Structures are given as structure tokens and as C-alpha cells.
Amino acid sequence: MNRLARNLLIALLLLGLLASVFGGGKQEKAKTSGKLVLATLNSIEGQTTKKALIEYGKLKGIKVEFVEAPYSNLFEKEVLDMSKKTGLYDIVLLDDPWFTQYAENGWLTDLGPFFKKRGESGLSDDFIPTSAAICRYPYKTGKVYAMPFFGNAQMFFYRKDLFADYGLNRAPKTWDEAYSVMKKITDAGNGIYGYVLRGQQGNPVVAQFMPVFWSFGGRMFNEDKSVVRIDTPEALTALNFFLKLKDVSPPGAESFNAQQLATYMLQGKAASTINWPAFVPTFEDPKQSKVVGKIGYSPIPAGTVKGSSEIGHWLVAIPEGAKNKDLAFDFIHWATSAKNQKDYALKMGTPPTRISVFTDPELTKMPKFKYFLVLKDAIANSTPRPRISNWNEVENTFGIYLSKAVAGEITPKEALAKSQVEVEKLMKKAGYIK
Amino acid sequence: MNLKALSRWTEKELKYLLLVPTILLLLILTVYPLIFAIIASLHTINIRTGERSFVGLKNFIQIMSDNLFWNALKNTAIYSGVGVTIEFTFGLGLALLLNTRLAGRNVFRALLLTPMMLPPIVVAVIFKIMYIPDFGVLNYLLGLIGIKGMIWEASVKTALFSLIILDIWEWTPFMFLILLAGLQAIPTDPYEAAIVDGANKFQIFKFITWPLLIPAVLIALLLRLMDTLRIFDQVFIMTGGGPANATETISLYIYRHAFRFSNIGYATAMSFIMLIITVIISNVFINRLKAEEVFTL
Numbered sequence A: 001m002n003r004l005a006r007n008l009l010i011a012l013l014l015l016g017l018l019a020s021v022f023g024g025g026k027q028e029k030a031k032t033s034g035k036l037v038l039a040t041l042n043s044i045e046g047q048t049t050k051k052a053l054i055e056y057g058k059l060k061g062i063k064v065e066f067v068e069a070p071y072s073n074l075f076e077k078e079v080l081d082m083s084k085k086t087g088l089y090d091i092v093l094l095d096d097p098w099f100t101q102y103a104e105n106g107w108l109t110d111l112g113p114f115f116k117k118r119g120e121s122g123l124s125d126d127f128i129p130t131s132a133a134i135c136r137y138p139y140k141t142g143k144v145y146a147m148p149f150f151g152n153a154q155m156f157f158y159r160k161d162l163f164a165d166y167g168l169n170r171a172p173k174t175w176d177e178a179y180s181v182m183k184k185i186t187d188a189g190n191g192i193y194g195y196v197l198r199g200q201q202g203n204p205v206v207a208q209f210m211p212v213f214w215s216f217g218g219r220m221f222n223e224d225k226s227v228v229r230i231d232t233p234e235a236l237t238a239l240n241f242f243l244k245l246k247d248v249s250p251p252g253a254e255s256f257n258a259q260q261l262a263t264y265m266l267q268g269k270a271a272s273t274i275n276w277p278a279f280v281p282t283f284e285d286p287k288q289s290k291v292v293g294k295i296g297y298s299p300i301p302a303g304t305v306k307g308s309s310e311i312g313h314w315l316v317a318i319p320e321g322a323k324n325k326d327l328a329f330d331f332i333h334w335a336t337s338a339k340n341q342k343d344y345a346l347k348m349g350t351p352p353t354r355i356s357v358f359t360d361p362e363l364t365k366m367p368k369f370k371y372f373l374v375l376k377d378a379i380a381n382s383t384p385r386p387r388i389s390n391w392n393e394v395e396n397t398f399g400i401y402l403s404k405a406v407a408g409e410i411t412p413k414e415a416l417a418k419s420q421v422e423v424e425k426l427m428k429k430a431g432y433i434k
Numbered sequence B: 001m002n003l004k005a006l007s008r009w010t011e012k013e014l015k016y017l018l019l020v021p022t023i024l025l026l027l028i029l030t031v032y033p034l035i036f037a038i039i040a041s042l043h044t045i046n047i048r049t050g051e052r053s054f055v056g057l058k059n060f061i062q063i064m065s066d067n068l069f070w071n072a073l074k075n076t077a078i079y080s081g082v083g084v085t086i087e088f089t090f091g092l093g094l095a096l097l098l099n100t101r102l103a104g105r106n107v108f109r110a111l112l113l114t115p116m117m118l119p120p121i122v123v124a125v126i127f128k129i130m131y132i133p134d135f136g137v138l139n140y141l142l143g144l145i146g147i148k149g150m151i152w153e154a155s156v157k158t159a160l161f162s163l164i165i166l167d168i169w170e171w172t173p174f175m176f177l178i179l180l181a182g183l184q185a186i187p188t189d190p191y192e193a194a195i196v197d198g199a200n201k202f203q204i205f206k207f208i209t210w211p212l213l214i215p216a217v218l219i220a221l222l223l224r225l226m227d228t229l230r231i232f233d234q235v236f237i238m239t240g241g242g243p244a245n246a247t248e249t250i251s252l253y254i255y256r257h258a259f260r261f262s263n264i265g266y267a268t269a270m271s272f273i274m275l276i277i278t279v280i281i282s283n284v285f286i287n288r289l290k291a292e293e294v295f296t297l
Helices: A003-031 A044-060 A071-083 A096-104 A112-117 A129-133 A160-165 A175-187 A203-215 A233-247 A258-266 A277-283 A325-335 A338-348 A372-380 A391-406 A412-429 B003-041 B058-064 B067-098 B105-117 B120-130 B137-144 B159-184 B189-196 B201-229 B233-238 B250-260 B264-291
Strands: A035-041 A063-069 A091-095 A146-150 A155-159 A272-275 A295-298 A314-317 B043-046 B051-054
Touching: A035 A044, A035 A071, A035 A325, A044 A063, A044 A091, A044 A146, A044 A314, A044 A325, A044 A338, A063 A071, A071 A091, A071 A096, A071 B250, A091 A096, A091 A325, A096 A314, A096 A391, A112 A325, A129 A372, A146 A325, A155 A160, A155 A277, A155 A372, A160 A295, A175 A233, A203 A233, A203 A391, A233 A391, A233 A412, A258 A272, A258 A277, A277 A295, A295 A372, A314 A325, A391 A412, A391 B250, B003 B043, B003 B264, B043 B264, B058 B264, B067 B105, B067 B159, B067 B201, B067 B250, B105 B159, B120 B137, B120 B159, B120 B233, B159 B201, B159 B233, B189 B201, B201 B264, B233 B250, B250 B264
Parallel strands: A035 A063, A035 A091
Antiparallel strands: A091 A314, A146 A314, A155 A272, A155 A295, B043 B051
């Protein structure tokens, strides 16, 4: 046996291995026709989307598959798939702040032609205009790249009974009005705090600050994003008020996330907060809540201008590399229909995006959906997070300085000045500032 | 070629052939990624913008002037240094205690191992609830013995310390386990000889137990140091790096750049620096282990 024969044998073995690897890949590809693959979240919204797809699969007699992941993981998976155009997923569920980045890179399918094929001009007028606006790139005016599935916008939650005890028999209309009651409640020393602030560094503290920022007339950028407006008098007023809210919040708020907010409300230890409507079913569940029926839901109070909450929709879209676009479109069109959204609201408690479902008397007369009308207004008056593709970076940077201000490490003035400088750098890098 | 020659060949060369899958796997899973990482760290790679350009050592130069990186490195160093030292002290104490003929020591040993069995995420979530200043159980217990409760992971001053407490709770058993195994591997005759010679307990520990325990000590410290240098899950759940960046660790910072900002090149360069630091630290221990003749390479 000579060396040549040995080398040949090894080469053959290697070839065999390679063939099995690549051959396997090809087979996989051939099988995918007539199948829908969904990338979804492990939350109630994600579960509902999954359920919808299973139902749809049965209806049409097609195979369906899912990839489920927690929040930040889902983002990573989707980015990896779409940036490499692997076409792993036919449908993606996405959080609206991710949308700009996806659409700007051309990762999503333009839904216009698909609407045309059905003889429709585009997104139905039944969707709340602000919900429809975030599905377009550029914002509000551009082509449609997604459909709004679950409507979310922050609401102001307050204890109706406690606010009444301190002389306010309705939802506070302004922050001043709200704050004076919060202060009295905290000062009464019953172990109940007037407000509970979501102060954890990063996304949580920014999401909590934005509605306050907006209600004092602040805007992070100008219209075409070429000017950063963080170091402004409006922002300073807003941040100073934000710190006042922290003073009537429980100790430790510097690290609170949405879950701790809910815990304080459920235990009856806090009188108000800004949070997402996803917690409403928990508040009204006697098994978990000590405050059933006592919590009022209202839009964000006004500061110097009308209050506005952050919009946080879950959208469904089709990646550019998807293999089954027609079928995928048929599914998202079907799933976001009024009939189905109502069905999911009833069965899963998820909020819709269509006006006709929000105002459906059959739903609104049920106690657990009494907040629907408030939520509809909150969404209609909401503001989206700045529509920039590098929002993750900007949010992180702003979040660091907000956290420093909330922790008392630096003054509000310093926090804003430093954020301004750092965010400008990021905006320059991303090409928004020429 | 006849049958006899073939069988002789197989006998001689088969071992190499059988190694092919392993070597292939090694190439694919470690050598290729390592080379790729070196290349990536010399590029600006951004998945979001699709940018991909060679920049030489620019990433590394940028890291040197990146305050957030140094802050993360400092936090990680404190976390590793303080955490592992305390874990080691407790672990050694427990191992010495439970190596004696204590009544019910088997029960103690089993109980001690429970923290280690829990997933770190679960531990983090539970600690976050226990740390709530108002109705968390920790401040309640402190209140019972008359100590005023404090703010734990939400204060800049105590945040990192609170995370270290969690690490100590969860990983002291690991130290204990390795040190106990080390203690039990020590033969009994040197002790008998020492007692005959009239050595006291301290002398026995200093001149017999400790020198013979050194290999176990080194292994325990090495594993825990390497583990804490890449701490991620607890921080991610409990503080997200805050408040005011007081608990931002290297892993968290790398993760942010790689997966949140799609800044793959920069993140890879940071990982590379972390790799070098880890290799240097572990080599100190590994050289010591070689000197102890625990293993030879």
C-alpha cells in the first residue's frame, strides 16, 4: 500500500462526508414548498400568532413550523436570517422599533403588489392611523412593509380609590395635578407610594422617560433627523419632572423593570404608574391582584402640551428572502382581519389594532375590555420611538445617561448635555447628520 | 496488493483514519472560528448597514480609548477578584468542616450542592425579588434583627456587590466540592506520622494539608476565574448593566455591540482582548499546576 492509495482513500472519505452535509441541505430545501415558517416571540402575543398560524394551516391544509424565542433572542435570529437572505422564515413577528432598521436595509417584502392582487389599495382604513403609519417606510408616507397585529401603547394606570381619597375623582388631566396627589399619598406614610418608576438602565428607563419627554413638548430629533434636540429647555423640564416622579417612587426604582412595576401595583403598594396594557388582565385577576376593579386606565397626563405615550406594536411582515410570499401574505392578511382580532381578544386577551374591534360593543361591555376605548385613544395619540435605523444604539446611550441622572450620579443638565454629544456622534456615524 | 498487506496497513494506519472525524470537527468548530475571529477583528463589520471593510488595528485602538470598555473591564475584575476570593474562603472552610466526622455531614453535603443545581437565570430572578427594598425578604429578615433595610442592586454603590453576593451563594458549593475532593484524596499516613510527632492542628494544616491541597486549590480557582470573567446572565436579568453602568461587565458590553448594534467587528476585537486576558490568567495557574506535576503537557 503506497502513500497515494492512502491519500486517495482519505480524500474519498472526506468527499463522502461533504456530500452528506451538502446533499442533506438540498433535500431540506426541496421540501419547503407549501409550508409556512414563523419566527415568533415566547410571550402572549407570540403564542397568539402561533395559534393563528396553526389554525390557518388546518384551514388551508398546509404544513406550518415555528421558531420561538425570547425578546432579544428573536431580534438576533431575525437579523441573522434576513441579513444573509437565507429565507428561513416566511413570516416574522417584530416589535415596531425594529421595523425601521429592517425596512431601510431592504429586508422586508413590499406588500403593495400583494394588496393590488386582491384588489385592495393598501392597509385598511379600519386600522388606527398611528398603527398603520408605523408599518410604512419612510414613516407614515412610504410603502407598506408590514401589518399591525397587536396594538400596544403605554397607559397611565392609577388607583381610582386612592386618588379619590385625596380629592381627585377622575383621571388626572395634567402632570401637575397628578403629582400633587402622588406627593400626598407618599407623604401620608402608609407604605403606599404615589408613583412607581421604571428606572432600569437601557430600554426600560428610556421607555419610561419618553412619554414624559413628549408631554413637555420635547422631541429627540427634528423632522429629517439631522438635528439632535436632547439638550433643550423642554428636555430639562421633562427630566426634572421625571426625577420628581422618582422621589415619590419606592426606593430601588433605579433597577425596576415592567415586572416590578406590576408587582407594586398588584400588592396595592403604589398608586400610579406608566406601563403597557399587557398587564391589565393581571390587574383584574383576583388570584394575583389585591386591587381588582380599583385601577383606572387613562391616557398620559399633559405637561406643557398634550400627553402622548410610546407606541409599541407587534407587527407581522414577510422577509425579502421568504420562499412562500403569496401564502405568507394571505396568512397575515387573514390573521389581522377584524373577525380574527376579535377572536384573539376574546380567547387570548390580546389587544387589536382595528378601530372596529376596539369599539365592538360586544367586547367593550365586558369588564375585562373596558380599557379598550382608552387604549384606542392612547394609540391614536401615541408617538413612535424615533424612526431611525440605529435606534438600539441611541437608546442604549441615552439610557446610560438617564440612568446616571436617576441614580443621582450626575445632574439632569449634565446628563442631557452628554447625551446630546454622544447621540450626535452616533447620528453622524449613521449618516443622518451630514 | 494482497490481503495480508492490507491488514498490516490497516493495523498501522487505521488510528489516523479514525481520527479524521475528530480533527475535522476540531477544524470546523474551533480553528475556523478562531481564524475568522482574527480576520473579523481587523474589519469593520456591521450586519445592519452591510458595511464590511478592512481597517487594520483601528478597532483595537478605538477600544483603548473606549471608556465604557474600561469601565466594564474594571467591573469584571472586581466581580471576579472579590467573588472568587470570598467563594474560595467559604468553600475551604466548609470543606475542612465537612471533612471531619461531623454528625449528619452527608445531609449537609447534599444540601450545600442545591444552589449549584439551579439555572443562573432562575437564581437571578429570585434574587431580584428578594432584593426589592420594600417587601423583599432580605430587608424583612434584616428588619427582624433590628437592622434597617438597604437598597441592594438598585444603588450605584452596592449594585456590583449585590451581584457578587448572588455569585457567592450559587458557586461556593462548587469550590467546596472540588476542595473536599482534594482533601479526601490526601492519604492518611502523613497525618498519623504528624500526630505521633506531636504536631498541633495548625501545623498539620500548614505543613501537610495545604501543600497537598494546592493542586485542587489551583483547579478550583482557575475554573471559577474563567467562569466569572465571562459573567453575563445574572447581570442581564438583575440590572441590565445599570444603575449608571455600575454593573456593566465585559460580556454584556460585547453582547450589546454584537447583537444589539450589529457591530460585529468591534465586538470580535473586544472578545479577542478578553480571550488574551483569560489565556494569560489561566496560564499562570496551568504553569503552577505543571510545576506541581498534576499533569504534564
